[in-house]
Amino acid sequence: MFKTYSYPKFPYVQSAAQKTGEVVRHKLVIIGAGPIGLTAALDAAAQGLPCVVLDDNDTVSVGSRAVCYAKRPLEVWDRLGVGERMVAKGVGWKLGKVFFQDRLSYQFDLLPEDDNKMPAMINLQQYYLEEYMVDEIGRLPRVDLRWKHKLIAIEQQSDHAVLTVETPDGVFTMEADWVLACDGANSGVRAMVGAQFTGQFFQDRFLIADVIMKAAYPTERWFWFDPPFHPNQSVLLHRQPDDVWRIDFQLGWDADANEEKKPEKIIPRVKAMLGDDREFELEWASVYQFACRRIDDFRYGRVLFAGDAAHQVSPFGARGANTGVQDTDNLLWKLKLVIEGAAPLSLIDSYNEERAFAADDNLLNSTRATDFITPKSASSRLYRDATLQLAEQPEAEFARKLVNSGRLSMPTPYRHSSLNTPDEEVFSGAMHPGTNCADAPVKRQGREGWFLNQIGGGFTLLSFGPTPVESVAFGSVTARVLQVGRDIEDEKGVLAARYDAKPGTTYLLRPDQHVAARWRGFDEQKIVQALARAVAA
Amino acid sequence: MSLTLTPNIPDPDDFYKELIDSQRHMDDAQAAMMNCKLVLLLANHIGDRAIIHEALRRAGGAV
Structure with missing residues (x-):
């Protein structure tokens, strides 16, 4: 059926606990082995936190689905040991073209910033992404990944949850101190705990098709507004590895999903789009519908939500999987510290504080893009078309800035987070408390490397000068010193420039590679206070 | 700075004529498109x- 990819079938294994009927209490049970659940499992393992992952299926994502992965999630995956493989297989792109009706409106270059290990964006079918993570998990004894395990009920107790799970061998019970629901937009867990999933700012349907095409189309992102081959709607063409091209046809909310999915309906559409007789084969197609909404609280007792289970956005700007990975990046180190008793329960609540803020930012961006792509009134349609017509004029650069076919997914800084220690001194540049750390080329023991590969997992004290101690502790939470000029070399000066460093400048960096606090000197007392604040103590 | 509401165009009658004349050959749809641009x-x-906010409000916009 699929010509470019063989779907793995992962073995179902009955657990010892189900065989014996013993009710085992786990520290963390993750529901769903999609991109977010698998990332969470890798992060748990990196934190030294054993976990069980339950998935009701036994293979990876069918079809390309998420496709676009941005720099920040790639950095997270790199911290977890799978980023390089994704980038090696993925297709990088820089040039985007925007078409309006029958002509090119303009083109743009992503202009990725130099001196970063990870590219601005890659395209990669979701099944590869998941396969690589499953492979990696196979090497990690702390992750117990169980296929054909379907969660059918959750009962919450004061300090744990009781899970009823169905397998091919029947139904059994397990317990978890914490449950992390990564079971997607139609999350069953969300329904089981009675969470609200509201705010339908917008809804639409898309036909998404993977087409195998050997023809020499350039590796660019092509976006059409109102093209002659698909009037009044938008179309997006993207290249993926293996000569597979991903085409998204916007259908509108009233479209009949089952009808539009039929090959006899899809093939003429693709033919009209290609505009000639070049050969292609249809690999996979699906109708995708979405709404923009989020869960009212990312935590319900002992159940936490991440990814599409917590927030659903429009596909413009690739904000689904990309933001989901940043959820688990934010959560896992907090869970570890709370489970170990090193931090109070309120640290977990900062997960909702920080990631609900990010979800709202994503929803805002995604709603703005959808409003541009699908104008809601004749008047807004006129403004949209006027913008696109002006954008064609070479001098009218301002109009091209107004065209919104989805803004590149960028991480949302946690500017107002209660975990931040506000600056007391003047800094310039982007590295405000709450911001994800910028990368930079560095040398370690004479070897070329990258700054982000030197940090993460635990707290780091990045110091641009000698320090009186090698680490600072608050209770059992320790921040270790990483000294520029001793532990790492900043030969190109990029690190110092990006962090606005002067001799003595010190940054406290969180385990998820975000800035917690910064100073112009090294004051142990202040560092201890900032560390306490960063773990919500 | 706030939105200028005192006369600011030296030759108001001539400006107004140029504005109207610029759309004389257009149908309603074309004129509406031109207005947006x-x-x-x-x-x-x-x-x-x-x-811009003040102008949107003074023009009757819901801002």
Whole structure:
């Protein structure tokens, strides 16, 4: 059926606990082995936190689905040991073209910033992404990944949850101190705990098709507004590895999903789009519908939500999987510290504080893009078309800035987070408390490397000068010193420039590679206070 | 700076005629499209969001 990819079938294994009927209490049970659940499992393992992952299926994502992965999630995956493989297989792109009706409106270059290990964006079918993570998990004894395990009920107790799970061998019970629901937009867990999933700012349907095409189309992102081959709607063409091209046809909310999915309906559409007789084969197609909404609280007792289970956005700007990975990046180190008793329960609540803020930012961006792509009134349609017509004029650069076919997914800084220690001194540049750390080329023991590969997992004290101690502790939470000029070399000066460093400048960096606090000197007392604040103590 | 409401165009009758004449050959749809482009061009020229906001409000916009 699929010509470019063989779907793995992962073995179902009955657990010892189900065989014996013993009710085992786990520290963390993750529901769903999609991109977010698998990332969470890798992060748990990196934190030294054993976990069980339950998935009701036994293979990876069918079809390309998420496709676009941005720099920040790639950095997270790199911290977890799978980023390089994704980038090696993925297709990088820089040039985007925007078409309006029958002509090119303009083109743009992503202009990725130099001196970063990870590219601005890659395209990669979701099944590869998941396969690589499953492979990696196979090497990690702390992750117990169980296929054909379907969660059918959750009962919450004061300090744990009781899970009823169905397998091919029947139904059994397990317990978890914490449950992390990564079971997607139609999350069953969300329904089981009675969470609200509201705010339908917008809804639409898309036909998404993977087409195998050997023809020499350039590796660019092509976006059409109102093209002659698909009037009044938008179309997006993207290249993926293996000569597979991903085409998204916007259908509108009233479209009949089952009808539009039929090959006899899809093939003429693709033919009209290609505009000639070049050969292609249809690999996979699906109708995708979405709404923009989020869960009212990312935590319900002992159940936490991440990814599409917590927030659903429009596909413009690739904000689904990309933001989901940043959820688990934010959560896992907090869970570890709370489970170990090193931090109070309120640290977990900062997960909702920080990631609900990010979800709202994503929803805002995604709603703005959808409003541009699908104008809601004749008047807004006129403004949209006027913008696109002006954008064609070479001098009218301002109009091209107004065209919104989805803004590149960028991480949302946690500017107002209660975990931040506000600056007391003047800094310039982007590295405000709450911001994800910028990368930079560095040398370690004479070897070329990258700054982000030197940090993460635990707290780091990045110091641009000698320090009186090698680490600072608050209770059992320790921040270790990483000294520029001793532990790492900043030969190109990029690190110092990006962090606005002067001799003595010190940054406290969180385990998820975000800035917690910064100073112009090294004051142990202040560092201890900032560390306490960063773990919500 | 706030939105200028005192006369600011030296030859108002001539300006108004140029505005009207510029759309004389157009049907309603073409004129509406031109008006949108004009708003976008002038708004970008002004640039100051406070001024644009005040103009949107004074024009009867729900801002």
